[in-house]
Amino acid sequence: MLLALLAGIAVFLVPWTVYLGLTLPEHFDTSQWRVAWVGFDIVLLLCFAASVLLGMRRSRASVPMLAATAALLCCDAWFDVVLDWGGPDQWPSIGTALLAELPIAVFLMLRARALLAGNARPRPLTMRDVAVRTNPNYQRLLRLMPATSAELRTQLPSIDVPAALLTLTHAGYTRRARDGRWHSVPQSTNEAKPEDFPEEDRPKLAAYLDAKYDHEVRLMAWAAERRDTFDGWTAGSRAGMRLSYQDLKEFQAEYLELVHRYAARKPGPTEEARDLAVRFYAFPEPEPAELA
DSSP states (O other), X not given: OHHHHHHHHHHHHHHHHHHHHHHXXXXXXXXXXXXXXXXXXXXXXXXXXXXXXXXXXXXXXXXXXXHHHHHHHHHHHHHHHHHHTTSTTHHHHHHHIIIIIHHXXXXXXXXXXXXXXXXXOOBOOOHHHHHHHTOHHHHHHHHHOSBOHHHHHHHOTTSOHHHHHHHHHHTTSEEEOTTSOEEEOOOOBOOOOGGGSOGGGHHHHHHHHHHHHHHXXXXXXXXXXXXXXXXXXXXXXXXXXXXXXXXXXXXXXXHHHHHHHHHTTOXXXXXXXXXXXXXXXXXXXXXXXXGO
């Protein structure tokens, strides 16, 4: 229904635009010139303010608000340049559009895209990832972040923290912020295929994957046994659906966007937040006999 409505409007606008191009006068006087521009700038101001507030709350509504603000800036640049063309303010309007309005609009659209896509894009798994994820010392460090080097050394005196942080940084798992604290960097890796790795790495990769899925099975069994003890800190959903391969990949991409957006809300420990295990699995539906 929505697509049909949009298509109908697009078709209607073609003759309407031609009609306006043939009938509108070259010059037109209006008594509401000040109201039109002041009102437009007030709306633009409100969009900037709303974008700031929504961004501070890490709300997903900040994405359409950033897009709307960028669109208004493009409109502002268009009308400034077109209405001042040939007049004394022509070049100031062009300069403002090229140096301020359009660059800011592009920046806002890029930020909206980044917020929509999340901070981590799926990439191939490497043996460096396997080494990081199978090293208990590295995992203990990552769980304590954000923290300073001194705080990490105090909490983990048995670990060579500087060397570990250097390895994790080179692997892309940590970054140091301006305040001196170390932060973990979200990672998203595609499912590994042994045939994509050199022969000598395949046994280590197979052992990593076996341990990974064994841990997942034990984690689900542990959660199922204790499902009545989490005091409401649980959520779950299951569904069966018919999807194409491309549908499945798009579904996964949207899930990752959602995970990254919500993970950014609480990058560090807080009193009202808890660490949660969040999982997403999709696979071909088994036959009933296969589960018997």
